[in-house]
Amino acid sequence: MPDAPPTRERLIDAAARNFRRRGYAATGVKAVLRESHAPYGSLYHHFPGGKSDLGVAAIERGSEEYLELTQMYFDDDDTPLDVCIERFFLGAADLLIATDFEDACPIATIAGEIASTDAAMRAAAGRAFESWIAVVEARLAREGITRDTARRCAVQLFCAIEGAFLLARTTRSTEPLLAAGAGVIAALPAT
Amino acid sequence: MPDAPPTRERLIDAAARNFRRRGYAATGVKAVLRESHAPYGSLYHHFPGGKSDLGVAAIERGSEEYLELTQMYFDDDDTPLDVCIERFFLGAADLLIATDFEDACPIATIAGEIASTDAAMRAAAGRAFESWIAVVEARLAREGITRDTARRCAVQLFCAIEGAFLLARTTRSTEPLLAAGAGVIAALPAT
DNA sequence: GTCTCGCTAGATCGATCAATCTAGTCGCTA
DNA sequence: TAGCGACTAGATTGATCGATCTAGCGAGAC
Secondary structure (H helix, E strand, C coil): CCCCCCCHHHHHHHHHHHHHHCCCCCCHHHHHHHHCCCHHHHHHCCCCCCCHHHHHHHHHHHHHHHHHHHHHHHHHCCHHHHHHHHHHHHHHHHHHHHHHCCCCCCHHHHHHHHHHHHHHHHHHHHHHHHHHHHHHHHHHHCCCCCCCHHHHHHHHHHHHHHHHHHHHHHHHHCHHHHHHHHHHCCCCCCC | CCCCCEEEEHHHHHHHHHHHHHHHCCCHHHHHHCCCCCCHHHHHHHHCHHHHHHHHHHHHHHHHHHHHHHHHHHCCCCCCHHHHHHHHHHHHHHHHHHHHCCCCCCCHHHHHHCCCCCCHHHHHHHHHHHHHHHHHHHHHHHHHCCHHHHHHHHHHHHHHHHHHHHHHHHHCCCCCHHHHHHHHHHHCCCC
């Protein structure tokens, strides 16, 4: 494997994109293969567990992407907390507009589908949420907010944005993202 | 159409249950037919548009169910608003526990799957959310909260609970529901 | 050189998919 | 009782599903 984007990466890319937009069950492995210009053999070489393994990899890929995005917004302690939150939700709204309400959370659609049916994928999605929450929780702690409250506010923030993504994609409006962001800021403990 | 629970109702029941838990794409019409003890002919007689028509009906069924639930919590003006909200989220947590994290929002899983692929179902899900929001918005208005703020808080509440449902099912924990509920109460305008 | 092995390649498999089809049953009206 | 429309019944269709299979490529080891 010299340098170019290798087959395994192309497979995960195509899978993640399709799973996020169309859903896990609705996306056939053949479509993923076609998009990534890979044959059957490659898929089952890199992912012996088949579609489910590919799903886990796609979730982990999305998890890392969104973790970096979250860090970008919340690890900058020079920006006031409420501004970080506002920008986080506004950025999400911009992304939705830019992709015609197709790309929102990279793992939400999959997570909803397989929460009750695939333990491995469910666990991967759970780890993703926890890693994102940890970033915001740490920032809140740095603001001097107590441990329990920081945790609660961080969890609340991701509940708010995930729900807002769902309502926004469903109603084709960014209103939910704006309302949810404002709500999270309003619920911060008084400093 | 006389009175008894006819085939059409059994079809919608089975479809709604399966779509909500396993997802729309992952549920075959054959499974729905089997569970509702109905033959192919009946499905395409009652739902000429096939699976998609059945999906719309399942969303509308779920929409009505959850509308009634929301009204049960928020139309009682004798109970203080924050208590209504707390009970709403606690009730959701109880439901998740009781169903081993299978039954949450009746339309969330479907909505996430088809938001970018099926206009009719997406519109039905959008109408559902709007109808639920209207109930809470009206209650907030009755509390003397200004029109804009009432709307924002109502939207925020459903963002919070939908996101909390997703995180709760994914992490198999009711913590997100408790955190989200507390957040919505904390974000209410001071009275 | 030639052997090995990571990887590509795609034909092929049985199962299952949503949907269509013809046939038949039942209750109502005339 | 004859006829009609609403509904049930399920065999069948072609497409597509995820997965397995054998075959071969190409670069490094020795």
